[in-house]
Amino acid sequence: MSDRVTERYAGELPMAEADDAADRVADDAVVLVSGFGSVGYPKALPLALADSGRDLELTVVSGGSVGEEIDTALVEADAIARRYPYQSTPEAREKVNNNEIAFSDRNVSSLGDEVQYGGLVDPDVAIVEAVAVGEDWLIPSTSIGQTPAFVDAAEKLIVEVNHNQPLELQAVHDVYRPDAPPNREPIPLSEPDGRIGDAKVRFDPEKLLAVVETDRPDSTYTFRDPTDDDRAIARNFGSFLAEEMERTPVFEEELYLQFGVGSLGNALMGELIDLDFAGRDVVYFGEVIQDGLLDMLDAGRLECASATTLALTEEGQQRLFEDVEGYAEDIVLRPTDVSNDARLINQFGVVGVNSAIEVDIYGHANSTHVRGSKAINGVGGSGDFNRNSLVSVCALPSTLKGGEISRIVPMSFHVDHTEHDLDVIVTEQGVADLRGTSPVERAEEIIENCAHPSFKPALWEYFEAAKEQGGHIPHDLKRAVEWPN
Amino acid sequence: MSDRVTERYAGELPMAEADDAADRVADDAVVLVSGFGSVGYPKALPLALADSGRDLELTVVSGGSVGEEIDTALVEADAIARRYPYQSTPEAREKVNNNEIAFSDRNVSSLGDEVQYGGLVDPDVAIVEAVAVGEDWLIPSTSIGQTPAFVDAAEKLIVEVNHNQPLELQAVHDVYRPDAPPNREPIPLSEPDGRIGDAKVRFDPEKLLAVVETDRPDSTYTFRDPTDDDRAIARNFGSFLAEEMERTPVFEEELYLQFGVGSLGNALMGELIDLDFAGRDVVYFGEVIQDGLLDMLDAGRLECASATTLALTEEGQQRLFEDVEGYAEDIVLRPTDVSNDARLINQFGVVGVNSAIEVDIYGHANSTHVRGSKAINGVGGSGDFNRNSLVSVCALPSTLKGGEISRIVPMSFHVDHTEHDLDVIVTEQGVADLRGTSPVERAEEIIENCAHPSFKPALWEYFEAAKEQGGHIPHDLKRAVEWPN
Numbered sequence: 001m002s003d004r005v006t007e008r009y010a011g012e013l014p015m016a017e018a019d020d021a022a023d024r025v026a027d028d029a030v031v032l033v034s035g036f037g038s039v040g041y042p043k044a045l046p047l048a049l050a051d052s053g054r055d056l057e058l059t060v061v062s063g064g065s066v067g068e069e070i071d072t073a074l075v076e077a078d079a080i081a082r083r084y085p086y087q088s089t090p091e092a093r094e095k096v097n098n099n100e101i102a103f104s105d106r107n108v109s110s111l112g113d114e115v116q117y118g119g120l121v122d123p124d125v126a127i128v129e130a131v132a133v134g135e136d137w138l139i140p141s142t143s144i145g146q147t148p149a150f151v152d153a154a155e156k157l158i159v160e161v162n163h164n165q166p167l168e169l170q171a172v173h174d175v176y177r178p179d180a181p182p183n184r185e186p187i188p189l190s191e192p193d194g195r196i197g198d199a200k201v202r203f204d205p206e207k208l209l210a211v212v213e214t215d216r217p218d219s220t221y222t223f224r225d226p227t228d229d230d231r232a233i234a235r236n237f238g239s240f241l242a243e244e245m246e247r248t249p250v251f252e253e254e255l256y257l258q259f260g261v262g263s264l265g266n267a268l269m270g271e272l273i274d275l276d277f278a279g280r281d282v283v284y285f286g287e288v289i290q291d292g293l294l295d296m297l298d299a300g301r302l303e304c305a306s307a308t309t310l311a312l313t314e315e316g317q318q319r320l321f322e323d324v325e326g327y328a329e330d331i332v333l334r335p336t337d338v339s340n341d342a343r344l345i346n347q348f349g350v351v352g353v354n355s356a357i358e359v360d361i362y363g364h365a366n367s368t369h370v371r372g373s374k375a376i377n378g379v380g381g382s383g384d385f386n387r388n389s390l391v392s393v394c395a396l397p398s399t400l401k402g403g404e405i406s407r408i409v410p411m412s413f414h415v416d417h418t419e420h421d422l423d424v425i426v427t428e429q430g431v432a433d434l435r436g437t438s439p440v441e442r443a444e445e446i447i448e449n450c451a452h453p454s455f456k457p458a459l460w461e462y463f464e465a466a467k468e469q470g471g472h473i474p475h476d477l478k479r480a481v482e483w484p485n
Numbered sequence: 486m487s488d489r490v491t492e493r494y495a496g497e498l499p500m501a502e503a504d505d506a507a508d509r510v511a512d513d514a515v516v517l518v519s520g521f522g523s524v525g526y527p528k529a530l531p532l533a534l535a536d537s538g539r540d541l542e543l544t545v546v547s548g549g550s551v552g553e554e555i556d557t558a559l560v561e562a563d564a565i566a567r568r569y570p571y572q573s574t575p576e577a578r579e580k581v582n583n584n585e586i587a588f589s590d591r592n593v594s595s596l597g598d599e600v601q602y603g604g605l606v607d608p609d610v611a612i613v614e615a616v617a618v619g620e621d622w623l624i625p626s627t628s629i630g631q632t633p634a635f636v637d638a639a640e641k642l643i644v645e646v647n648h649n650q651p652l653e654l655q656a657v658h659d660v661y662r663p664d665a666p667p668n669r670e671p672i673p674l675s676e677p678d679g680r681i682g683d684a685k686v687r688f689d690p691e692k693l694l695a696v697v698e699t700d701r702p703d704s705t706y707t708f709r710d711p712t713d714d715d716r717a718i719a720r721n722f723g724s725f726l727a728e729e730m731e732r733t734p735v736f737e738e739e740l741y742l743q744f745g746v747g748s749l750g751n752a753l754m755g756e757l758i759d760l761d762f763a764g765r766d767v768v769y770f771g772e773v774i775q776d777g778l779l780d781m782l783d784a785g786r787l788e789c790a791s792a793t794t795l796a797l798t799e800e801g802q803q804r805l806f807e808d809v810e811g812y813a814e815d816i817v818l819r820p821t822d823v824s825n826d827a828r829l830i831n832q833f834g835v836v837g838v839n840s841a842i843e844v845d846i847y848g849h850a851n852s853t854h855v856r857g858s859k860a861i862n863g864v865g866g867s868g869d870f871n872r873n874s875l876v877s878v879c880a881l882p883s884t885l886k887g888g889e890i891s892r893i894v895p896m897s898f899h900v901d902h903t904e905h906d907l908d909v910i911v912t913e914q915g916v917a918d919l920r921g922t923s924p925v926e927r928a929e930e931i932i933e934n935c936a937h938p939s940f941k942p943a944l945w946e947y948f949e950a951a952k953e954q955g956g957h958i959p960h961d962l963k964r965a966v967e968w969p970n
Binding site for chain 2: 082084096097098099102103104105106107110113114117118119120121178180181182183184185186187188189190244247248249250254256283341342343346347348349364369371372373374375379383387388390391411413414415416418419420421423435436437438440441469470471472473474475477478480481
């Protein structure tokens, strides 16, 4: 890289203490923060705001999930009045469910446009973690998320330079922000590891309010070890994939995969290491790079990986940090509006694998709200991939709480992914291929192949009773409500 | 046009009677038919199949809605076993709801890929209406729909040349089928009226089984005259649009609009003629060209229109046919995978306006199934535009059946458009702007601004009772089921 940045600071910068910078954020500011996959988010500023003792009513908009300095500390300080588009801490979730934080849950791909052009908010200040900064540019750290759009959209900018994040991270970034509609051009990406930008996010130098220093590490992920169910799901998915590879010329030479964030996604990525891809190049085109993908890369089983964040465990992060430039040959981080772009997912013919809280017998998936009401985290990017993948797979264990509750239910009372979007359901029990099926056929496939044996009788009973009511998607609503999910 | 086609037939063609061609379609064939917006579909072949007296179990896949020769005659002959992705006749609907036809309802944008690469079906024969045909090309008639993908995907091809459709229709066509994934390139369309292909759909000459002649007209649309409610919805939408035009630079010089098919969509297009666009170029980037758009064009209020079908009334069709080449300066028809492409909708910053059967107080819309069960038509392209528009508007009257039933309901029991997709609800009562609102705030907006006064008390009562149950999206499921929708 000829234009490689070797120093963390360039030019005349308005260096400040976090407390002083925090004073410049209004009590009711609309704050756009970097961060996705709980990494790459600002830490010192949010803590300074949380500790300020001020009566804050902030609107906090992130790209995706952020760490405890925001969604725990600021929440506990009662500083967040509004929060978009995702949250993932117990503290934020509680206030969201008590309607003490007004939370709007959005598809992450379009959030940059919604903020900048769509009227979602009127942004005051962007607070962005960086590994380096100049007078009119910054280099993101462990995630890109919606940082380019946020920096463009906000009136002012505060940059946090994190000395704990290696400067070498610049090697993995490919920053490209599409132009404003209606004269936006197609995103010119033809190869998953292609580069259409560089490492720098540019900004109007007049915006730069302060540069703050920190050395706090990311709130990295902790994944559980793969369970027997995870492994059975991975095996079932592997069998399905083996058949798919034979089915269409699209998968003849290359196979593009995406896995959602989380322990199951991580386990699936890890288990794929044993799958026979019969000489095909396997490419990850998704949103998060998790430890399982590093394993695949280290084992030479993965051609390359494109995502918007390095959502690794602490150990995974250390592994990456020790050889960022080596990994950068095969890893590219992009803004979320590129990593999750509908057309790119379509262009590459991605097989998308995402999980859900529950799936109903007609193939509607709920990934955000228990019994239609209680928010968990948010839809994140799962809708982007479920809608636009060539084959969209919903992978989940058939039960939860030690088998007490079925994740296959008569009716999803919250639908994040409609019957028009999902192609295949995989549980540890088996695979339901829903392509070309009517709802009644879908129910038969899903109950027979995916439900846990201990819930099959009750599901069949519901289905038979529902069919008595008639209709294309037979339901007995009163009975559906009585289902103990 | 230098390569303009002046004769309906070119080269050595396997001309056949419809009966003879129908004999070459297997009893259980997977048949891909042209047609979208109930125009441009084959007529003689389906009638010959319906009259054959054979015991047929066809799978019929269209781009969108087709006319009575398919969805009435073939249905009444019990010839259709499976039907994708849309149907819109009373006869088809009845069999779909009795599960005598296995119907799978899909987003129309991705149907071409699902057929050709996604494993939805294993296609045998494409039957395509054309205005002209050669040994390895055809020119579509009044719609393009998914014809290019269908012709590529099917083993065999039967072309119906319709002498009732003017040869001049070639002037409006821009046929571009994206390459196969994963080496698909971005769709190179930068202007809504740009041309990236030509009028011809190419095919492998070995596929051509027969060329049949017909002169049956399309089953054109009949729209009701705009009602007072339609006009009030149009006025409310107009007020909203006037504010939006001031809000963002995206709408400063050009405004891209899309309206869904149907009487309300047609009425909205027609009523916009009176709106003050303050010198902006107004562009239609959508799926259907209806009579209202011709009015806008004739009045010089519309810059241009891009769609996949001319879904006009008989009178509108005559108006167009009398001056196809004149209209072709401002009208382009594209394959549905281009007209409804996610990235193009995004590129142009479209304001999408689609209707629904009902919307719940938290902003989930149902456009396909009454009480979660009874199919009406299908999701069509509404999901494509609701998901990808910069601002997505759901426009509907607040009641149906003369005010007896509220279209604003406590809970949608079928969700086609999730809370993550819709931005604004418009009824004849007013406008609910949902952007940046939490579900509880949404309920307040929707009940207050959009519900009919006669249902407001019951909706407020539901909402208050639901809030007692707590949660981010408060629901009282038992009560929701008792709501008389």
